[in-house]
Amino acid sequence: MGKIYTAMGLMSGTSSDGVDVSIIRSDGNQKFVVLIDKYFQYEEELTQRILKIRDKILSPDDLTKYLVEIKDLEREITLFHFKAVNKSLELSKSDVDLIGFHGQTIFHAPEKKITKQLGDGLLLSQLTKKKVIYNFRQNDLENGGQGAPLAPIFHNALANELNKKFNLGFPMNILNIGGISNVTSTTGHNNLDLEEKIYACDIGPGNCLIDEWMRRNSKKGYDKEGLVARSGKTDKLILNQALDNFTEQSNFEKSLDIKNFDIFFAKGLSLEDGAATITDFTAKLISNGMNFIHNKNNSQKSKWLVCGGGRKNKYLLESIKSNFDDINLNSIDQYELDGDFIESQAFAFLAIRSLKGMPISFPNTTRCQKSVTGGVLVENF
Structure with missing residues (x-):
């Protein structure tokens, strides 16, 4: 040892x-x-x-x-x-x-x-x-890397520990919704052939756009539990245009920075409608990344564990789930860990x-x- x-x-x-x-x-x-x-x-x-x-x-x-x-x-x-x-x-x-x-x-x-x-x-x-x-x-x-995400090797250790304690099985995916969202997908039980066992990528915005919208249009720094978004109505036309215009992460090969995103598309909307539209935009991009991982693993039923501040945004998580017929999306806190840390x-x-x-x-x-x-x-x- x-x-x-x-x-x-x-x-x-x-x-x-x-x-x-x-x-x-x-x-x-x-x-x-x-x-x-x-x-x-x-x-x-x-x-x-x-x-x-x-x-x-x-x-x-x-x-x-x-x-x-x-x-x-x-x-x-x-x-x-x-x-x-x-x-x-x-x-x-x-x-x-x-x-x-x-x-x-x-x-x-x-x-x-x-x-x-x-x-x-x-x-x-x-x-x-x-x-x-x-x-x-x-x-x-x-060495030609993107400089992010760096947590996957730790996520792998976490996944192995969680499998030992709770018999969760593999593949196991850890979705981190911080300012940017990234995913680590682990398909193995140990450190042998580690390079083949872990796959990770940034998949889209996390809290960054929602936080910026709230900071610029209210006195709040974030949308607690997604309550502001829940009280608004998504502008479907604006949402679909924003999604059509977003090409930054077409192949999931690049790391992302908050400067890759902009809330300009929601300009003119009320605080509540803008929060709803931006949250649904964020959820759709996260879902696209999750689908990419599903296809990579050839598995719709793999376990998804969520960490990072975005896991507390209930509206965001519901919006992510609405993009799937059936998905197992659990907070990592259910497994004796604190998803904030x-x-x-x-x-x-x-x-x-x-x-x-x-x-x-x-x-x-x-x-x-x-x-x-x-x-x-x-x-x-």
Whole structure:
């Protein structure tokens, strides 16, 4: 058995509302135990600064143009993560061997081999006196990959654990509805021939369009449980036009960024009707991706487990299900896991694999040319 490490994972998603922290014990392979999951919310002013800079960065040149602003914000984000680390260590009463630090994505352009996550690994290592692994996506990009999704190797470990505990069977599909939606499909029981056992891809928007609509047209940051969408009426004409115009993910080979999508098509609709139309648009694209996975597995009856913030949007899940005659779509929370923290647990797991030089991305998950490790290790203390 490989050495067991205690690792902390730090994840801040596209909602830019705070930091998820998880501490796990794992060998970076199949064994893992979750010690603590904790969420730390950003101040509203920090969230607004992140959203503002993200909207400004439309090309690699903008990363240079706004460098001073970016550096200032990166420092503030890193200091926030430092406080979250300290509080989590205090609450868990455990020490950690290393920290997996994802950072806050503000730009992702795989075709240019550029991805930018705000988060200073050197500073975090200096402050925490811990080994820090960050910049997880760049090595994958350098090897021809899309830089995302990175959680599939952890999803595979989860699937094997869930099968052991609950006898769920394979194929098993984990649908993560974060800012962007991605799927990991696992067809095997162990780590042998791993490249053949896992397939993953980004499949469409998740919460990003719904959240943006709510932010721009109300004082809310998101549509809680899909209640606003439920109170509206979908404009079928606008929905069908938007779907006809969307060609971004025709073959499911590319990773997606929130900048691949726009809510412009719903302009002029009421808050409620716009929320309903955008939610149904999101659901249809997610369903198309799920159908793609079904066809790949030659199985309409495979198990679907949902994690990420979007699983709480009841209207969205109902809309997804309405695109299928019969589908088994369950929240991952039904199986003794917290669906809010799968990504932060994943980056703790990826940090361990990175430390051990094990691959974190594969041709069938990110389209890289060969299986590669990733992440940059710093020990700045």
